[in-house]
Amino acid sequence: MDTLLDIENLWVKFPTRQGIFDAVRGVSFTLGRERLGIVGESGSGKSMTGRAILRLIRPPGMVEADHINLDGVDLLQKSEKAMREVRGERISMVMQDPKFSLNPVMTIGDQIIEAYRLHSTASKSEARTKALEMLEAVSIRNPERVMRAYPHEMSGGMGQRIMIAMMLIPNPEILIADEPTSALDVSVQRQVLDIMDKLVKERGMGLIFISHDLNLVADFCDRVLIMYAGRIVEVCDADKLHDAQHPYTRGLLNSLPRLDTPRDRLDVLTRDPAWSDTPSVSGRL
Amino acid sequence: MTMLSIEKLNVWFGTGRDRVDAVKAASFDVGAGESFGLVGESGSGKSTILRAITGLAPTWSGRITVDGRAIERTRPRAFYKQVQMVFQDPYASLHPRHSVDAVLGETLQLHGFKDIDARVVRLLDDVGLGQKFRFRYPHQLSGGQRQRVAIARALAPEPQLLLLDEPTSALDVSVQAEILNLLADLRQEHGLTYLMVSHDLSVVGHMCDRLAVMKDGEIVEIMNVAALRAMQATHPYSQHLLQASV
Amino acid sequence: MAERTLRQWLLTDTPTSRRHAKLSALYQGWLAFRSNTMAMVGLCILLALVLIAMAAPLLAPHDPFVQNLGNRLAPLGSEGHLLGTDSLGRDILSRLIYGARITLYIVALVALIAPVVGLLVGTVSGYVGGWVDIVLMRITDIFLAFPRLVLALAFVAALGAGIENAVIAISLTAWPPYARIARAETLTIRSSDYISAIKLQGAGGLRIITKHIWPLCISSLIVRVTLDMAGIILAAAGLGFLGLGAQPPSPEWGAMISEGRRFILDHWWVATMPGLAIFIVSLAFNLLGDGLRDVLDPKAGE
Numbered sequence: 001m002d003t004l005l006d007i008e009n010l011w012v013k014f015p016t017r018q019g020i021f022d023a024v025r026g027v028s029f030t031l032g033r034e035r036l037g038i039v040g041e042s043g044s045g046k047s048m049t050g051r052a053i054l055r056l057i058r059p060p061g062m063v064e065a066d067h068i069n070l071d072g073v074d075l076l077q078k079s080e081k082a083m084r085e086v087r088g089e090r091i092s093m094v095m096q097d098p099k100f101s102l103n104p105v106m107t108i109g110d111q112i113i114e115a116y117r118l119h120s121t122a123s124k125s126e127a128r129t130k131a132l133e134m135l136e137a138v139s140i141r142n143p144e145r146v147m148r149a150y151p152h153e154m155s156g157g158m159g160q161r162i163m164i165a166m167m168l169i170p171n172p173e174i175l176i177a178d179e180p181t182s183a184l185d186v187s188v189q190r191q192v193l194d195i196m197d198k199l200v201k202e203r204g205m206g207l208i209f210i211s212h213d214l215n216l217v218a219d220f221c222d223r224v225l226i227m228y229a230g231r232i233v234e235v236c237d238a239d240k241l242h243d244a245q246h247p248y249t250r251g252l253l254n255s256l257p258r259l260d261t262p263r264d265r266l267d268v269l270t271r272d273p274a275w276s277d278t279p280s281v282s283g284r285l
Numbered sequence: 286m287t288m289l290s291i292e293k294l295n296v297w298f299g300t301g302r303d304r305v306d307a308v309k310a311a312s313f314d315v316g317a318g319e320s321f322g323l324v325g326e327s328g329s330g331k332s333t334i335l336r337a338i339t340g341l342a343p344t345w346s347g348r349i350t351v352d353g354r355a356i357e358r359t360r361p362r363a364f365y366k367q368v369q370m371v372f373q374d375p376y377a378s379l380h381p382r383h384s385v386d387a388v389l390g391e392t393l394q395l396h397g398f399k400d401i402d403a404r405v406v407r408l409l410d411d412v413g414l415g416q417k418f419r420f421r422y423p424h425q426l427s428g429g430q431r432q433r434v435a436i437a438r439a440l441a442p443e444p445q446l447l448l449l450d451e452p453t454s455a456l457d458v459s460v461q462a463e464i465l466n467l468l469a470d471l472r473q474e475h476g477l478t479y480l481m482v483s484h485d486l487s488v489v490g491h492m493c494d495r496l497a498v499m500k501d502g503e504i505v506e507i508m509n510v511a512a513l514r515a516m517q518a519t520h521p522y523s524q525h526l527l528q529a530s531v
Numbered sequence: 532m533a534e535r536t537l538r539q540w541l542l543t544d545t546p547t548s549r550r551h552a553k554l555s556a557l558y559q560g561w562l563a564f565r566s567n568t569m570a571m572v573g574l575c576i577l578l579a580l581v582l583i584a585m586a587a588p589l590l591a592p593h594d595p596f597v598q599n600l601g602n603r604l605a606p607l608g609s610e611g612h613l614l615g616t617d618s619l620g621r622d623i624l625s626r627l628i629y630g631a632r633i634t635l636y637i638v639a640l641v642a643l644i645a646p647v648v649g650l651l652v653g654t655v656s657g658y659v660g661g662w663v664d665i666v667l668m669r670i671t672d673i674f675l676a677f678p679r680l681v682l683a684l685a686f687v688a689a690l691g692a693g694i695e696n697a698v699i700a701i702s703l704t705a706w707p708p709y710a711r712i713a714r715a716e717t718l719t720i721r722s723s724d725y726i727s728a729i730k731l732q733g734a735g736g737l738r739i740i741t742k743h744i745w746p747l748c749i750s751s752l753i754v755r756v757t758l759d760m761a762g763i764i765l766a767a768a769g770l771g772f773l774g775l776g777a778q779p780p781s782p783e784w785g786a787m788i789s790e791g792r793r794f795i796l797d798h799w800w801v802a803t804m805p806g807l808a809i810f811i812v813s814l815a816f817n818l819l820g821d822g823l824r825d826v827l828d829p830k831a832g833e
Contacts, residue, residue, distance in 0.1 A: 041458070041460075186529040212457060251459065255458050255462035259486060262491070268462050377724040377725065383743075391732075391742070
């Protein structure tokens, strides 16, 4: 499998009054044409990892790494201007809540067209055709009407599909999805995931799927990194996640209530300080 | 014995053309000591029922009876000694400038308790927080700790009926397990009745004895948890929800 | 060593008493404020102003009211008169030092009246809603519709010239924006879960407004008042300049500019020095307000 993204020893640091806080501590992994899941609880550094790849950590936060190679080119060496071309054109990102990612005073059509023309020299009518095509690709039934609508007229599921459509128009090689379905109802969740899955398969993209939901990741991804306190504590194939070895992963799995196996009490995760001290497991292939 | 009885409850917002009917002719009973779940997707009206019971949604019709007494438009303070609510988002349900001590102290004072200091200490112990959290402000607490404070506040007046509005949906799964265990323990110790709203069928399956499935403001099915576990939903929508959550 | 332990005591995550928690919160706010250099500059200037006003009799080289017609309009740096003298031969530096008292007096009075009125009107209007809201907000609109200085002029004309009346006039024109801010904040706070939660404890409107809504509105009002202070000082100076505020021989800075304007071409310092004083104090308030916003604004923090 060819490697799209190769990350070695990634750190994200924030200076605070109490000294430097390491949000991500020495994480290494590679991404091929696959669906890679990153799971962990809030504060585990999973979102920071996603943002750090695109160098979207706001100062005073700092990103350090031996390298973040995209097709052999280190993103950390690129200028801010060159990074802007990478963002969107080669690596796209979908955030948790579409409400905050869409401009409320522009119609959805205008936003998609603008996003497309930022990255290509296409004419307005070409961009429009492309936008309609993309909306169809994310299973929006009446794309003409949606193009004229404003974001507030859309439901959460629609909004997230539109975001995905927008991110996919420039045909990126990698899509980073940060909790893309957490704000959605379960039935809508499934539809959005299916769309993402289809697009990833058809286009041979690499997908980094960041989520707190173990079952979802086990179901949807090919490979999973489990993060705890800024480190990767375990790497496993998604279909073997339920046989995971690390006590943290096991604890998370056991703390979930299950319909098929009723229990009086749920298992509570007891955190071992040693988990955060042991060095990060490498997610490189 | 019935603790809470809802008959033909309608809740709406706005008037005229803007009127939205959030709950339509909902009826169900919750027995004393029972734990009853309301499940449905966002916008199905499940939280609105809780808000109508507590008076936070003032425009409703139908009949709500708590412990044999019908609820009037204005609720006396005695009502709030009987019925309390825990909110969904612990980051929004605590006043940002009030310490834990102030939150609990004010609640106790409003309900006319005299031994406030002793009760604050006991409440914190009850929810597993302990004394070192007493003088902290919300921003010094984690999500799970905040939710524990919110539960302590709801327990302060010693209510019989606790309304739980998605109490764990904003929390991590490991913290969710702790809070669910705590709620189960408290129910046993204090003989509480729960009415719990959730979108997560497995949480309701774990916590509740019976549940109602809601869609677009209507209750489509009421079933017990054994039927839920056996995947024996009769209404197509409940079946669909079950399929999606497994 | 003692200092270190005090610091640790103040920065603890586990306060042991109500007082401890309060002090600790205050100290953390102070640390955040201290890291903002410009705000500290503003605070220092204002502290200096307060000290100067308090120690005016000690600091002023001359009596601000004593005239010396033989030495009128002396230039900067002339002997015994660092900032020169005005048209009646009074020492400008001494008058500026005594004028600081008047400036502080105006600032303090306006800061006590306008935001308090605004807070009351705004929170009641926002929380109660309905016709109370409509009536209170229309009254606010009426006050807002008049240009500030014109309205103040009308009040002073009706009440008579003088520093107290100028303060009342400025306060009357200054409260509507605060009422608007307080109302807007109240509307967002009113629908939040923590207000719902306290309602479910049977709390009444008065308690909710005073104990739950005010603490959250006050911080943004303080910020706004500090930022507006410059405008208030200028309005007071403007009234003084028009002869409707402080009356001669009072060394009010605006009145001093007014006096000096007759000589502005030949003796520029007479009007410039009080102008500079107004400028520095206004700037200090603005810097302080910016810093306070970073510390106090609940939305910006956390």
